[in-house]
Amino acid sequence: MSHAEGQQGTDVGVPTGPGVGATVLVVEDEPSIADVLAIALRYHRFDVMVAGTVRDALALAERTRPDVALLDVMLPDGDGRALARELRARRPEMALLFLTARDAPAEVVGALGFGDDYITKPFNIDEVVARIGAVLRRTRDGDVLPQRPPLRYGDLELDETTYVVRRAGRTAQLTPTEYALLRFLVRNGGRVVPKEQLLRHVWQYEHTPESTVVETYISYLRRKLDALGPPLITTRRGVGYGLA
Structure with a gap:
């Protein structure tokens, strides 16, 4: 299923609001994918910030303190896994999810060592929203x-x-x-x-x-x-x- 097909498959009824009060940092250098993710997540009432590089992502994370980061593995100015390590060091409570087109075991296992979940491309938007919601429930459990x-x-x-x-x-x-x-x-x-x-x-x-x-x-x-x-x-x- 393509990224566009994933977006079309999203229910267009009343938003259930899993993202109320949560901020997602989307780090993706392909504009079409970043746009699809941002539109879908905002529909589900997440606050969304988008960065296309490691440098921009670190600046946004420092300024806005997101609850969860959705990271592409390959970025123009660096590796999403190295970015994840830096984000985890700065904010241990931030949830980290990886987007990767490479689903070889070594790739996935290497990412999960310091992340909370992974999603392989092509993805379904409903799955992305569900995975982010599940990770936030785990990381926010102590708040209530x-x-x-x-x-x-x-x-x-x-x-x-x-x-x-x-x-x-x-x-x-x-x-x-x-x-x-x-x-x-x-x-x-x-x-x-x-x-x-x-x-x-x-x-x-x-x-x-x-x-x-x-x-x-x-x-x-x-x-x-x-x-x-x-x-x-x-x-x-x-x-x-x-x-x-």
């Missing part, structure tokens, strides 16, 4: 919840107020989506959680058994948590994941 006691599992501690993760007293630097995935596994204790349930509760995906996003994020969690202690996340092949 009162102070709560930490979650604990073995030597693992998740601070539900500050969203800091510690293992054996040492801090693990997780993205918002990694935190949401780990929290769901902790809340399920030693139970094996099916992949479909993780997709539904963490990513709000439905009926996407072919998605490899769970496997990708599990691999990143393992790399970060296993550096601080014995292997923690277990795999039940063909079923799902749990904690040792």
Whole structure:
């Protein structure tokens, strides 16, 4: 499906308003794609800023402090992944999504190491809106919840107020989506959680058994948590994941 076809497929009824109060920075150097994204996101009541270069994106992010950035991987003056690292360093709470025409595993996995989701081109506009809304729900979860006691599992501690993760007293630097995935596994204790349930509760995906996003994020969690202690996340092949 082309970008134009994705736009035409958007329901033209009354906007549901998933973007109310949220600002999206779209970083895309192809004007036709940037225009389609901006029009669709504004229709869904997001505030939208558009940049075509790394330099412009950094300036806009510093001046307006967006809630989420939608980043093309290849930009005229740099790499979208390097831009994402810089944005994450400046504002750890900002959600990051990648737009990429290259769907090779190495490309996708490399991007997800410091992002919250990815969307491959050509894309469907409804999917883009849904993915942004899902990421914002994860990153904004702490804005509406009162102070709560930490979650604990073995030597693992998740601070539900500050969203800091510690293992054996040492801090693990997780993205918002990694935190949401780990929290769901902790809340399920030693139970094996099916992949479909993780997709539904963490990513709000439905009926996407072919998605490899769970496997990708599990691999990143393992790399970060296993550096601080014995292997923690277990795999039940063909079923799902749990904690040792």
